[in-house]
Structure formats: structure tokens, C-alpha cells
Amino acid sequence: MQVRALVSAGALCLLAACGGGDEGDAAPQQTPSGADVSITAAGPVTVMASGSLTTIEVIVSNAGPATARNVAVAANLGAALTRTAVTCAASGGATCPASPASMSVPSLPVNGSLRYVVSAAIASGTRGAVASSITVSADNDSATTNNSAAPVINAYVADLVVSGTGPATPVSGGGTAVYAMSVTNTGPDAAANVQMDSIVGAGQSLRSVTCTSSAGAVCPATPGASMVTPSVPVGGTLSFTVTADVAATMIGNVANTLYVSPAGDPVQSNNVVTVSSPAVIPSAGQSFIQLQSDAGDWVGQGRSYSYTKANAVLTVTTSGNRLTVGVNGDEWWNASFQTPGSSAQLQPGTYAASRFGSTTFAGLDWGGEGRGCNSIEGTLVVDSVSYVAGALSSLDLHFEQHCEGGGPALRGQVHWVASDTTAAAGPVSPVPSTLWRAPAGATPTSGNYVYLQSDGGDFIGAGRTATYTQAEAALRVSVSNGLLQVGVGGDDDWTGDFQAMNSLSTLQPGLYSGLQRYPFHNPTLGGLSWSGNGRGCNTLTGWFVIDSITYAGNALASVDLRFEQHCEGGAAALRGQIHWVAGDPTAPPGPLTPLPAGLWNAPAGATPASGNYVYLQSDAGDFIGGGQTYLYTPGTATVSVTGSGRQAQVNVNGGGGWSANFVGMNSIAQLTPGYYGNLQRWPFHNAAKGGMNWSGNGRGCNTLSGWFVIDSISFASGNIASIDLRFEQHCEGGGPALRGKIHWVN
Known part of the structure; x- marks a missing residue:
């Protein structure tokens, strides 16, 4: 409301003449005190469904000239409406209330406005127009004709x-x-x-x-x-x-x-x-087996499975009215089904089923992965079955199986077409460039090798990196029916198996992925296993790549292969790269001559000047010799040396008894004079270096390191005729040594 004061000119003169102020004083200017607060409100333009939520938009404004004080909105919604929420947005310097639902503010500046959105639920069954009354008030509002609004919501049923x-x-x-x-x-x-x-x-x-x-x-x-x-x-x-x-x-x-x-x-x-x-499943086309397991089902573990001949080996056989089904893929399953009675063939129909069946119940039993039911209740439906010359040619059945009378079910469907020729896909080619290969410079530039790189935490490789060549290890490679086997016999012993998918009779270049542990792998994908040094995976995942492979007839001529394997689903990997060519002439070096300086020899005067003898000198702490010194001659014991080729055996009968073996590297045909070093315990030694073992009196090493020297040796008719040999042996990686010297002439 705007207020105007109308005063006559005479009255103004009278006021001025009657002591209204000194001559020349101006009248004081007053601050405006009135505000003009207005409100508008509107419901949705479209008709609304009863039972739904709707909104009413309310806008409160102040046209001035003064700031409005204590501005409050009262929203009286129609009887069919129930307020559910209020939101606020301010403009023109206005401020929304801390709680929008109060719809009340202490002040509203000139040209400021508040936009409230009132959400409301329309009562079910409401039809037609629903009117609401919404008003605004302010302490200093000078006009009230614009202080109310009546928004309407139209509802339908x-x-x-x-x-x-x-x-x-x-x-x-x-x-x-x-x-x-x-x-x-x-x-x-x-x-x-x-x-x-x-x-x-x-x-x-x-x-x-x-x-x-x-x-x-x-x-x-x-x-x-x-x-x-x-x-x-x-x-x-x-x-x-x-x-x-x-x-x-x-x-x-x-x-x-x-x-x-x-x-x-x-x-x-x-x-x-x-x-x-x-x-229904078409009678032609691809065979498949589908399984769906409820949560809580023991056999299927709440998972779904899908198999075709492309990802699993499916076997279906019949004997009379009994059907046996096998799945060998990423999982292993075995099942038997039997229609009631004694018919010579499976009969279409829907049957109540139990595990062992009867004259009135079908037989049903699906199990695998080490899981099965003790008792079964379920349903077997043979949708269709056909035979040609007495042999099963096509089959459709589905089943539902409950273990131990429980509620969770395993459901499955078998669609079998005897003429299905689907086969597993071959290796992927070209090979993805992101797959691991040995770092540049990490492998030899020539000759056969096996390179292994183990992550920290990998159980098999123990976090080590190693390279094996034919100069210090025996490398064995063979191939048969799509299976490549690799052996490393050296300071470490390793065995690798690389099996192609069952659609291949020979290994071909490409990527073989999604692999499990050989020989417990999915035949349609292939298998992989690398183990050794007493360690192997229980389960594994991995891949291998054949970068190149050649054959000479049916024999392997060359192969370049790399692989990655993870034990027990872990992240740590063992990776390897293999290069092998038949006929690689690389071989371990023979015994070292001249002898290294500083090798032990029996002290002067400690051994006889003539005749056969065995002299032993044991350090304090040496388990085998007990820290003593021994001398055996024909007068005190029977000393014999036997052997041929690259092996010599020494036996001492007397004084408790001793036995020993000294074996040369596999690159020599016969023992010759020289130094045989870096040896392990015979017969668990590195064949490329040779081995040794001295034991007796009920004592022997579990592991050992050592060397022997042949100072002289002669043969007669292929057998050792004479030998001068000395050695040093340390048990279990310890410092104390057993040393010995043998002189023997037949």
C-alpha cells in the first residue's frame, strides 16, 4: 500500500509562519518505511494422476520502496494434497530460510524474491480441480491486495x-x-x-x-x-x-x-x-550344455555355466534307457539320467526324479568338481530324442535337481547333435604385442637356452632370474601329439609341459591362452605347467606363445617359446623364454687343466710312499669324518676302486667302512686328469658339471658342495686300472670340510 499526504498551499504557509523553524531552515528528509510484498503461485500445466506427486511454484517479491520485515508464507493446501517437501531459491539479494519448510524470513530486500517449490502427494481417487490458498504477510507491507494466490491442480482417475x-x-x-x-x-x-x-x-x-x-x-x-x-x-x-x-x-x-x-x-x-x-532347441546345429545354479545350491555353487564343443569336451552315451553325460572343460562334470521302467531306449516325457530312480521315478544325478548329492529330488524332462540304427542321433532334455531335500536348485539343459563337428579354435595369430618377452640383452645371442624370470612372491621361481644353456645344464626337449616337454638338469631341476588344444595334432605358432595346469587342463584350450626344485602349483592360470616352430618329419627341429604362469590365482608370475634347435653343438667344458692354484693335497709324509691307500682328513665340525684323520692301507682295510667311463666308485671295508662316487660331466666319455669343480651330491648333481659323494659309518650329507681332482688315471679293457684322486667335500653348505686322497693300482 502506498500512502500519499494531500495538504493545501495555505496550510503550508500557515505552518511556515507559526514557528515551524528559523527562516532559511530546510524540512528534514524521512526514510521510507513501507514495503510492497506480493505473491504468485501456480500448479502444473498438465493434468496429474491421482496418487502421484505434484509441485506448486510459489514466488514472493518485494517492490519496495523499503525492505520488508518478517515475511511469512502460509500454504494451505487443498484437502486432497499432502505436503511432502519444500525447497527454496533466492535472487535479488534475498536469503532463503535456514529451513525452507518454514517459508519465513526476517527480511526481504527491495527487488528481492524467493522461489519456493512445494511438493505434495495427490490423494488416490482424486478427480478434477484441487485448489489451494497461499498467502504472504510482512510487518511493514503497505498493500495487501497482492498478498494471496489460489493455485489449482487438476487430477484424474x-x-x-x-x-x-x-x-x-x-x-x-x-x-x-x-x-x-x-x-x-x-x-x-x-x-x-x-x-x-x-x-x-x-x-x-x-x-x-x-x-x-x-x-x-x-x-x-x-x-x-x-x-x-x-x-x-x-x-x-x-x-x-x-x-x-x-x-x-x-x-x-x-x-x-x-x-x-x-x-x-x-x-x-x-x-x-x-x-x-x-x-525349443533346433534339432540341427551346435550341441551345448547349460547349467543354472541357485544361490545355496551345493553342486553348482550359485553360478551359471555354458558349454559347447568349442570350449569343452562333451561326451554323451546311452545304454538302454540310461544316459551318461560328461563335460571336461574349465570344470569337470558327470551326470546320469534314466527314464522309468525297462525300455530299451530313452522315452520322451516329464518325470519326477530321484538319484537312483525306480520303476516309477526317473534317475537323475548331476555332480562334479568334487561335489555331489547324497539324495536328490527333482524333475527330468526328455523333450525329444531320436535314434538312427539304434544309435543316439539327437537329444533335448532339461532337469531340475535339489540336493538333500533343499530348496536351492541346479537346473540344466542338454542339447546333443551327434553330427555336430564343432571344434576348438586354434591359437591366436598374430600374437598381441603387449605380451611379455625376455628383456633385450637378457638371453644368449646363440645356442640353446632356457631363461626364467620370477616375480617376488612367486612360489615356483622364488623371485629369482636364471639362464640355463647347454654349457652348464642338460636341456631336454621333446614333442608328441601336441605336447612339448622341456627339462632342465643343472644346478636346478625344472620340468615344463606345454599342451596344445585338442583340435591340433601338432603345436603351431600363436598364442595359447586361458590355460590351466597340465594335465588337469581344459582340453579345448590346452594346458601349461612349469615346476621344479621340489615346487609346483596346485592350480594355475597362464598362457604360452610359440613364436616359431619347425619339424623334420615328425621330429621337432626347432622351437621358440615364451610363457607366463600364476600359481593359485595369485598376481606374482613366473615367466620364461625357451630357444632350442636340434643339433646345437654347445656342450659343457671338460675337466680344467692346468689345475687351479691352492687346491688341497695331503701333507708331506702323511701318506705311504708306495702301495694303495685312502687318506682322509676331517675338519672339526665336519659331520662325516667327525674331525678325525684316517689312513687305510691293504694292511688295515680292503680298498677297492671300480668304474668305467666317467664314473669311479671307491669302497673301504675296515675301520667302519666308507663308500664314494666321483662322476665327471656328461660331455666326456671317460674320466681324464684335471679339476672337476662346483659339484653337488651324486646322484642328484648337475650332469653338466659332474657329481661326488663320500659317506660312511652311518653318516652322509643331504646336500653337499665340493670338487675332486684326478692327478692320474688309466684304464684296462674300459675299466679303471689305476687312479690318483683327491677331493674336498662340504655338507649342507657348511664351512668344515672332509678332504681325502686316494692312490690305487689294480
């Missing part, structure tokens, strides 16, 4: 009836399913902005949704899985055609569900419908 039909005939796996769905408004009001959802069931993917309308109904702008129709008048109908692609391995029924939002609908029981049709 419409009974939307959903119906539909599924495919008239069973659908084929790998084909399409077409569903006819409809929505009809039976009134009493027109429906607007109706949300609809079309949901295809398991084993399908939505291809398309199309719409036609009648009696004034309007189709959604974009029909699909989720859609909105702008208008369905009373008597109007929307007709939808829903097309879905059916998985080739679908188990059971396919279905589609159409759901309409129940807002504004007094009869919600008809807002949703599900229609279905059986899915």
Missing part, C-alpha cells in the same frame, strides 16, 4: 488395463520371440503422461518395440523398453509389438512383461501382465 499374448507356437533357440501387448483406458478420466516399461525375460535381448493406437490414444514418441505416452483418452488403446532375440542356448520358457505406472489407477491389479512361451 483412469483404470489402465494391461493385456498381452505370447508367441502362438514354441520359439526356437537362436530365433525371435514376438509378443503382442496392449494398454486400454477404461476411465472414468483420460490418462496423461503414463510411464510404461516392457521387460523381456532371461535368455533374450530386446530387438524392437512398435506401437499403434486407436480411439484417440497417442503412442510414445520413442517406443522401447521404457517409454511415456502423452495421452490415453477413455476407451483409447495402445497396441505394442515387442520383438526379442532368443539365445541359442535358452533354457525353459521365454517371457515378456509390460508394466504401467499405477499412479491415478484405482485398480492396480491389472497394471502388469507377463506372457510366455516355451523355447
Whole structure:
């Protein structure tokens, strides 16, 4: 409200003449005290469904000229509305209340405004206009004619009836399913902005949704899985055609569900419908086995499994009315099925089933991966079965199995076509460039080798890096029926197995991935195992790559291979690279001559000047010799040396008894004079270096390191005729040594 004071000119003169102030004084200027607060409010433009949520927009403004004080909004919603929330947005220097629901502020500046949005629920069954009264007040509001608003919300009630039909005939796996769905408004009001959802069931993917309308109904702008129709008048109908692609391995029924939002609908029981049709498998094509396990099912562990001949070995055999099924893939399964009675063949039908079957019950038992049921209740359905000349040619069956009378089920379907020639895919080529290979410069530039690189935490390689060549290890490579076997006999002992998928009779270049431990691997993928030094994986995952491989007839001529293996699902890896060519002439060096300086020899005068003898000198702490010194001659013991080729055996009978073996490297045919060093315990030694072992009196080393020297040796008819030998041996990596010298002439 604006206030104006009307005063006559005479009165003004009178006031001035009657002591209103000294001559020349100006009248004081007053601060405006009045404000003009106004309110507007509006509901949604479109008609709303009863039972739905709606909003009312409220705007409070101050036109001035003064700041409004204690501005409060009172929102009296219509009886059919229930306030649920209030939000606020301020502009023009205004500030929203700390709690928007209060709709009250201490001040509102000139040209400031507050925008409140009041959310409300419309009571179910509400029809027509619902009016609300919303007012604003301020302590210094000078005009009240613009302080109220009456927003109106229009609501409707419409009974939307959903119906539909599924495919008239069973659908084929790998084909399409077409569903006819409809929505009809039976009134009493027109429906607007109706949300609809079309949901295809398991084993399908939505291809398309199309719409036609009648009696004034309007189709959604974009029909699909989720859609909105702008208008369905009373008597109007929307007709939808829903097309879905059916998985080739679908188990059971396919279905589609159409759901309409129940807002504004007094009869919600008809807002949703599900229609279905059986899915059948084509009698030709690819064999498969599908399993679906409920949570809590012991056998399937709550997982789903899918097998074809491309990813598993499937075996199906019959004997009379008994069927046996086997799966050897990433998992191993075995199953038996038997129709009731004593028929000579499986019979189509639906049967109650138990584990062992009877004259009235079918037999059913699916187990594997070390798991099975003690007792079984379930259902066996033989959908179709055909024989040619008494042999099973095709089969479709599905089953449901409950262990120990429990609720969780294992469900499965077997589709078998005897003529299915599907085979596992071969290795991937070209090989991805991101796969590991040995670092540049880490491997020899020539000659056969095995290179190993182990991560920290890898159990097999123990975090080490090592290279083995034929100069210090025996490398063995063989191939048979798609299996390449590699052996390393050196300071370490390793064995590697690399098996191709069962679709290959010989290994070919490419990537072999997704592998498990050989020989417990999936035959359609291949297998891998690298183990040694007493360590191996229980389970593993990995890959190998054959970069090149050649054959000479059926014999392996060359191979370049690399691999990666992870034990027990761990992150740490053992990686390796192998280069092998038949006929590589690299061989271990023979005994070293001249002898290294400083090697032990018996002290002067400690041994006889003539005749055979064995002299032993044991350090304090040496387990074998007990820290003593021994001398054996023919007068005190029987000393013998036997052997041929690259091995000599020494025996001392007397004084407790001793025995010894001294073996040269595998590159020599016969022991010769020289130094044989860096030796391990015979017979667990590195064949490329030779081995030794001295034991007796009930004592021997578990492991040892040492050397021996042949100062002279002679042979007669291939056997040792004379020898002068000395040695040094340390047990279990210790410092104390047993040393000895042998002089023997036959």
C-alpha cells in the first residue's frame, strides 16, 4: 500500500509562519518505511494422476520502496494434497530460510524474491480441480491486495488395463520371440503422461518395440523398453509389438512383461501382465550344455555355466534307457539320467526324479568338481530324442535337481547333435604385442637356452632370474601329439609341459591362452605347467606363445617359446623364454687343466710312499669324518676302486667302512686328469658339471658342495686300472670340510 499526504498551499504557509523553524531552515528528509510484498503461485500445466506427486511454484517479491520485515508464507493446501517437501531459491539479494519448510524470513530486500517449490502427494481417487490458498504477510507491507494466490491442480482417475499374448507356437533357440501387448483406458478420466516399461525375460535381448493406437490414444514418441505416452483418452488403446532375440542356448520358457505406472489407477491389479512361451532347441546345429545354479545350491555353487564343443569336451552315451553325460572343460562334470521302467531306449516325457530312480521315478544325478548329492529330488524332462540304427542321433532334455531335500536348485539343459563337428579354435595369430618377452640383452645371442624370470612372491621361481644353456645344464626337449616337454638338469631341476588344444595334432605358432595346469587342463584350450626344485602349483592360470616352430618329419627341429604362469590365482608370475634347435653343438667344458692354484693335497709324509691307500682328513665340525684323520692301507682295510667311463666308485671295508662316487660331466666319455669343480651330491648333481659323494659309518650329507681332482688315471679293457684322486667335500653348505686322497693300482 502506498500512502500519499494531500495538504493545501495555505496550510503550508500557515505552518511556515507559526514557528515551524528559523527562516532559511530546510524540512528534514524521512526514510521510507513501507514495503510492497506480493505473491504468485501456480500448479502444473498438465493434468496429474491421482496418487502421484505434484509441485506448486510459489514466488514472493518485494517492490519496495523499503525492505520488508518478517515475511511469512502460509500454504494451505487443498484437502486432497499432502505436503511432502519444500525447497527454496533466492535472487535479488534475498536469503532463503535456514529451513525452507518454514517459508519465513526476517527480511526481504527491495527487488528481492524467493522461489519456493512445494511438493505434495495427490490423494488416490482424486478427480478434477484441487485448489489451494497461499498467502504472504510482512510487518511493514503497505498493500495487501497482492498478498494471496489460489493455485489449482487438476487430477484424474483412469483404470489402465494391461493385456498381452505370447508367441502362438514354441520359439526356437537362436530365433525371435514376438509378443503382442496392449494398454486400454477404461476411465472414468483420460490418462496423461503414463510411464510404461516392457521387460523381456532371461535368455533374450530386446530387438524392437512398435506401437499403434486407436480411439484417440497417442503412442510414445520413442517406443522401447521404457517409454511415456502423452495421452490415453477413455476407451483409447495402445497396441505394442515387442520383438526379442532368443539365445541359442535358452533354457525353459521365454517371457515378456509390460508394466504401467499405477499412479491415478484405482485398480492396480491389472497394471502388469507377463506372457510366455516355451523355447525349443533346433534339432540341427551346435550341441551345448547349460547349467543354472541357485544361490545355496551345493553342486553348482550359485553360478551359471555354458558349454559347447568349442570350449569343452562333451561326451554323451546311452545304454538302454540310461544316459551318461560328461563335460571336461574349465570344470569337470558327470551326470546320469534314466527314464522309468525297462525300455530299451530313452522315452520322451516329464518325470519326477530321484538319484537312483525306480520303476516309477526317473534317475537323475548331476555332480562334479568334487561335489555331489547324497539324495536328490527333482524333475527330468526328455523333450525329444531320436535314434538312427539304434544309435543316439539327437537329444533335448532339461532337469531340475535339489540336493538333500533343499530348496536351492541346479537346473540344466542338454542339447546333443551327434553330427555336430564343432571344434576348438586354434591359437591366436598374430600374437598381441603387449605380451611379455625376455628383456633385450637378457638371453644368449646363440645356442640353446632356457631363461626364467620370477616375480617376488612367486612360489615356483622364488623371485629369482636364471639362464640355463647347454654349457652348464642338460636341456631336454621333446614333442608328441601336441605336447612339448622341456627339462632342465643343472644346478636346478625344472620340468615344463606345454599342451596344445585338442583340435591340433601338432603345436603351431600363436598364442595359447586361458590355460590351466597340465594335465588337469581344459582340453579345448590346452594346458601349461612349469615346476621344479621340489615346487609346483596346485592350480594355475597362464598362457604360452610359440613364436616359431619347425619339424623334420615328425621330429621337432626347432622351437621358440615364451610363457607366463600364476600359481593359485595369485598376481606374482613366473615367466620364461625357451630357444632350442636340434643339433646345437654347445656342450659343457671338460675337466680344467692346468689345475687351479691352492687346491688341497695331503701333507708331506702323511701318506705311504708306495702301495694303495685312502687318506682322509676331517675338519672339526665336519659331520662325516667327525674331525678325525684316517689312513687305510691293504694292511688295515680292503680298498677297492671300480668304474668305467666317467664314473669311479671307491669302497673301504675296515675301520667302519666308507663308500664314494666321483662322476665327471656328461660331455666326456671317460674320466681324464684335471679339476672337476662346483659339484653337488651324486646322484642328484648337475650332469653338466659332474657329481661326488663320500659317506660312511652311518653318516652322509643331504646336500653337499665340493670338487675332486684326478692327478692320474688309466684304464684296462674300459675299466679303471689305476687312479690318483683327491677331493674336498662340504655338507649342507657348511664351512668344515672332509678332504681325502686316494692312490690305487689294480
